Amino acid sequence: MTTCGEFLVKQLEARGVDTVFGIPGVHTVELYRGLPGSRIRHVTPRHEQGAGFMADGYARVSGKPGVCFIITGPGMTNILTAMAQAYADSIPMLVISSVNERERLGLGNGYLHELPDQRRLTSGVSAFSHTLMSVEALPAVLARAFAVFASERPRPVHIELPLDIITAPADHLRLAHRPELRRPAPNxxxxxxxxxxxxxxxxxxxxxxxxxxxxxxxxxxxxxxxxxxxxxxxxxxxxxxxxxxxxxxxxxxxxxxxxxxxxxxxxxxxxxxxxxxxxxxxxxxxxxxxxxxxxxxxxxxxxxxxxxxxxxxxxxxxxxxxxxxxxxxxxxxxxxxxxxxxxxxxxxxxxxSFEGWTNYRRLFDTILQALPQARFVGDSTQTVYSGNHLVELDGPRRWFNSSTGYGTLGYGLPAAIGARLAEPQRPVVCLIGDGGLQFSLPELASAVEARVGIVVLLWNNQGYGEIKRYMERRDITPIGVDIHTPDFLAIARGFGCAAERARDHAHLAELLRNAPADRPLLIEVQEAPPFA
Known part of the structure; x- marks a missing residue:
């Protein structure tokens, strides 16, 4: 018997999906039954928010929707921030989740991972959210999702499959003809x-x-x-x-x-x-x-x-x-x-007006001299803010970050992983601060496991430096911004990454040129001379 979950995988593969990001759980394991027999690669993040950010970075580079398999309840609440960033920046993302059995929906009896209404949660950060109530409806709902990606303003789409639908027979379904959709021509x-x-x-x-x-x-x-x-x-x-x-x-x-x-x-x-x-x-x-x-x-x-x-x-x-x-x-x-x-x-x-930014200009000059084809994937951090104004590159999709639109922290590292998976031949430099990195630090393990070689350029100012300056400019006593700074080099090495602190620009260039191809290299750059 071919289950609905297995048929879903076949449909995704037929539509060109080659990578899925997700963390298996008891409510999604039946979505995974069809993956071993497909050509789709599965990447396991350490948090569902990381799955969403990886899918976002993958989509920005490839132009194809990033696809996630997400469990009921906490998996959905965890990925909402990533969906919101993708929604704000018009990024195609397909989030496929499980949900409780049809006969249990909305009862409030305390079933595992039960939420009153998952669709209502996702409706504000998606082009549409749909609960699949029959196996036969799956092809049409997927077609609707890919129509959004191909012909409208691209944004996340959420499709949830009740547990009894995922395991239902789908032998009678066949891969249907897909008409080619294009964006509308202007008047x-x-x-x-x-x-x-x-x-x-x-x-x-x-x-x-x-x-x-x-x-x-x-x-x-x-x-x-x-x-x-x-x-x-x-x-x-x-x-x-x-x-x-x-x-x-x-x-x-x-x-x-x-x-x-x-x-x-x-x-x-x-x-x-x-x-x-x-x-x-x-x-x-x-x-x-x-x-x-x-x-x-x-x-x-x-x-x-x-x-x-x-x-x-x-x-x-x-x-x-x-x-x-x-x-x-x-x-x-x-x-x-x-x-x-x-x-x-x-x-x-x-x-x-940029005369006071010579330190940032020299930093980016050093990076681009060592890695002239680099793609920059950034968080919300000072190197990103300055680079938004200073850096120009020779093609699109080489510079993106979370300072636009929704403006979340923790985006840079998982999005950089997704970007490198989408185009393994191009070097990827993740620009992130010590505060933002602590939002998604465990994703270093995901990159090691997936053998993804990215450069994590950590700008370390021992806290939320930009927010601290903002508070001081408004005559607010800084509170909550001088956070504990861990030993990032030791943590990164513990995850299996290479990790070094750059002594100066020449040392930084050497580290960049010798970055490993099969695991992350974390380079700590202190906001102090010679980099400040």
Missing amino acids: RSLLREAATLLKNAKRPLLLLGGGCVEASAEARALAQALDAPTALTINAKGLLPPGHPLLLGSNQSLPPVRALARDADVVLAIGTELGETDYDVVFDGGFEIGGALIRIDIDAQQLLRNHLPHLAILGDARLAMRMLLADLPAGELSPNSPGAQRAATARAQLAE
């Missing part, structure tokens, strides 16, 4: 109207977000055609390469870029929420758009949030760029063009 007449506005603009500005990561070539061509200074959200880093004459970096919260936004006569924003964590990290409400705003987004509701547009165009970012380019002159990329000159002036002003 051509609205795009032509946008093209007319842009062709007549004297001071255009281009704002690109994470919704554009699949359109790197189109983004570069569009910036050139418009001769528009271009700002990238943190999740869009790499759409324009370092040294591009129109690049403003991810500095929309700083005065030089804000001045361009106020002065622009037409602003084109594509695939970006225009949200606080990219446009107002100083939390003063100071980002303003002075001219006509054109917004293009896959999410109709998002088109009308934060900043109301003159033109709102619903559709896929890549298709919209291609259609716009057909109505625009090709343009020439020149450091002497009006747009490049405006961008150069803003970059010079930004450089002045």
Whole structure:
């Protein structure tokens, strides 16, 4: 007999799933029955939140949904934070959980792992949550989930299987034909109207977000055609390469870029929420758009949030760029063009504001000289905050972290593991602080077990340094921020990792070049000379 749990595995494999993150429990073991006969790799985190963060990092790199098998009750409450981070950053994630038998749902009799309503818990952090009430409904519900990933704003989906459904016979089910779904094309007449506005603009500005990561070539061509200074959200880093004459970096919260936004006569924003964590990290409400705003987004509701547009165009970012380019002159990329000159002036002003950040610039220069192809996966920590402004890379999906959107701690390490599993050939550097690492420290064991070679660059300031400074600036006596700092090197070695404290930049470069490929290397960098 083929059970529903076994048939689920076959369907996932047929849809290209090659990795599942999860911790087996008595309520999910029947989901695992079909895994040994499949080509799907199972990775065991040490906490369900870690499973979600690993799936998130995997999805950001691969572009495919990260898949998790999660137990009833505590497994679901544990993964909610990871789902919320993925929801905020529009990351595809498929969370498949168990739930109590159908006849026991909602009774409140105290069954193992019982919750009143798991779907209600997940509804705020998922595109949809569904309880499978019959075996026959499984193909259609999975098709619905993958339709979200393929054709809508990608976000987590939760499907829960009652225990009596997981073990029910599914011999009568067959893998069904899957029609190919694509994201919707934008309205051509609205795009032509946008093209007319842009062709007549004297001071255009281009704002690109994470919704554009699949359109790197189109983004570069569009910036050139418009001769528009271009700002990238943190999740869009790499759409324009370092040294591009129109690049403003991810500095929309700083005065030089804000001045361009106020002065622009037409602003084109594509695939970006225009949200606080990219446009107002100083939390003063100071980002303003002075001219006509054109917004293009896959999410109709998002088109009308934060900043109301003159033109709102619903559709896929890549298709919209291609259609716009057909109505625009090709343009020439020149450091002497009006747009490049405006961008150069803003970059010079930004450089002045970064003069006190030479220590961080030197740190990233050292890393990129040793590992020029590195991908950076970050937590919420000082190296991430500075790198968001300073670091530019030559392609998308090479820089992401949890300082955007939901802004959780503990994300960096498990997400870096997922990122390396998605693309094993590229080095991964996890940027994390001593406070954040203590949220997910046991995931070092997961990486050792899975033979994942990542570099964990630990910025150690012996506490929650950023929050402490924030309290002091507000004249609040610091409490709860000077936390005990363990011996991270000893702990990492105990987990089976390599671990060293970098003495200086030359030693750091040597450690990076010799990082093992089959286990993590934790490098502790003290927030003190020569790194401070």
